[in-house]
Amino acid sequence: MKRKLLGLLMAAALFAVQPAGMAEQAASTLYDGLQIVQEEGKYGYADSQGDILVPPEYDEAREFQPDGSGFAAVKKDGRWGYMEYPLLAANQDGSPIVHWIDGADQLGDFHDGYALVFYSTSFSLINTQFEEVLGGPYDYIEQDEQYFLLSQQGKKGVFQYDGTPILPLEYDEIYTEKMESEILWFRVKKDGKYGLYNLDGSEVLPCVYDDLQLSPNATDVLVAAKDGRYGILALTEERVPFIYDEIQPDGDGYLIKLDGKYGLLRADFSQLVPPVYDEIGSLYTQDTPRPVKRDGLYGYIDVNGTEVIPPQFDAAFWFRNGVAVVQQNGKYGCINARGQFVIPPEYDRIEIPVGGEAYMEKDGVQMPFVNPMSLDSNVPDAGNYMVLQIGTYAMYTGAYVDLDAAPVLLEDRTFVPMRAIVEHLGGTADWQADTQTALFTWNGTTVSLQIGSDTATVNGEARPLDAAPWIENDRTMLPLRFIMENLGTEVSWDGLTQKITITY
Structure with a gap:
């Protein structure tokens, strides 16, 4: 006999407490003494x-x-x-x-x-x-604090503890729909059709649906199927018409299928991506491109539904740590988020597991996988250095150092919050709020820049700037190369990995 008692029938948990005068005893929590x-x-x-x-x-x-x-x-x-x-x-x-x-x-x-x-x-x-x-x-009984679900001779019902039926014994299946452990509804199946009921047994949706699933994104949104077609309901209101072959929750939105092609809907049910793809890969993270397949080839779309990497690969996988493994002409390589190869497609196998050791294989020989997008890869062999990367809130100096703002690329110029960089050199960074001027001093040189001005000074001598500094989210964004080269360091740029290396 199958019993599902939800923990209410378990013996009391015991704790190691020894009451006075009792050897080898354990005591539970107190209730009313x-x-x-x-x-x-x-x-x-x-x-x-x-x-x-x-x-x-x-x-x-x-x-x-x-x-x-x-x-x-x-x-x-x-x-x-x-x-x-x-x-x-x-x-x-x-x-x-x-x-x-x-x-x-x-x-x-x-x-x-x-x-x-x-x-x-x-x-x-x-x-x-x-x-x-x-x-x-x-057949079995499931207990909750307020009611119990009874299965008897294949039929199911829900009862209060005084025996009053909430739902009579006439349903093929009864599911408790929860959101963060709170029970919201009873989803039922009767004669092959699904419906929805409140916890007091009142009907929300009749048993007329071929499928009915509560969306994980909202407590009152359901993906439903009727007459072989899928739509979306906000309880009793139809929000997405019943025209789709398939609808599945997808992140904050929904994956749709129409006439064999896949697209995406936003959380408000507006169309994000039209149904034009043969496949849309599952969402790995909100801020990384996801693979799509069209006309037999794979590419990538971003979170806005824009096709950022046109379909051109035989196979494509998730982006992780800035790279994605792709297959082209039967060989594997890795691309960055702009679709450029950072590892050429010349390997028979590339494995980047979530856990475990990553490796590449070529002509039967395995070798360690080194991610070229990592800050700590391909660093200078000698001397002092700092490595930064567009969009990364850290720099690498032999150890990782957190940044409170990430470098950005604007019109082919790299702008960064300079204080952490100059202070790591051993220099000083000063800010004159009244004139919105930043001053950086190191190794006997002072560079001065003013917000909004396309002219800077180096030891008092005026120098033109290609782009003026600006303030973003209370952080002063300044042209990296101009400052660091005038302070006497060397700056190199890798366009594939979008990494900036400063040596000194």
Whole structure:
């Protein structure tokens, strides 16, 4: 007999606490001055001081719960029963009062005065007078704090703990739809069709849908199928017409299929990508391009749905750490986010697992994979250096150093927040707020630049700038090459990896 009891029928957890005067005992959490104690594999109850109220002679013992109607389930010599709260009731000889339930395989906790009793092939819902209010054979029962789901002879229903039906025993399937562990709806299947009900049993959507799935993006949005076509509902309102072959949640939006072609919808159901692709790869991260297939070849689209790398590859995989493995003419290589090869397509295999060692293979020989997009790859062999990269909030100097703003590329000029770079040299960086002027000094040279001005000074001598500095998000963005070369360092640029290397 299958039982799904959602943890409500598990024995009480025990903790290593030794009440006074009891060797080798463990105590549970207190409830209203009572705790479970254990001794030599048997369980009993003690008060908050550790004084024994019920000797540890039970094979199992549950905690007395606030909603337990004054009863806790216990087991002794193979028999289950409900013990009355020993601080309030006892037999004349001082022993606890236990209402034994003969033949029970398991006992549920009381909820609002009712509890479930499980036998080998049947169940019984009892009240605090131990009278049956509902019972019979069952396939399985799932319990929640407010209700229980009953499967009986292949039909399912939902009941309150007093036996009142929320949904009658007439459904083929009942699913609890949750959002962050909160149960929102009952999704049901009846005669092969799906519908939706509130937790009080009132109907939201009738059982007329071929498929019905709650969207993970919103509590009131459902992907539905009717007459072989998919659409999207905001509860009872149709938001996307039932015209699609398929709709699946995809990140914040939806993947659609129409006439065998795939496209994308935004979270507001507007079209992001028309259905023109043979395939659209799953979303790896929001800020990396994703592979698409059109006319037998693979390319990439960005988060805005723009085709940033036209289809040209035989196979294409996710971008990770700035590179994606692609296949061209039967060989594998790696491209950057602009579709340029940073590792030429001349390898028989390239593996970049999420976990484990990455490698490349050529002519039967394996070699380590070195990501050319990493800041710590292809660094100078000698001397001091700093490596930066467009869009990366760090620089590499032999160790990684965080940056509070990433370098940006504007009209073929690299702009960076210069303070961290100059201070790493051992120089100084000053800011004159009244004139919005930045001054950088190192090795006897001072470079001065003013926000919005296309003229700078080097040791007081005016020099023209190709592009004026500006402020973005409270960070002063300054032309890297002009400053660093005038301070006496060397600056090199790698267009494929968009890395800037400063040597000094």
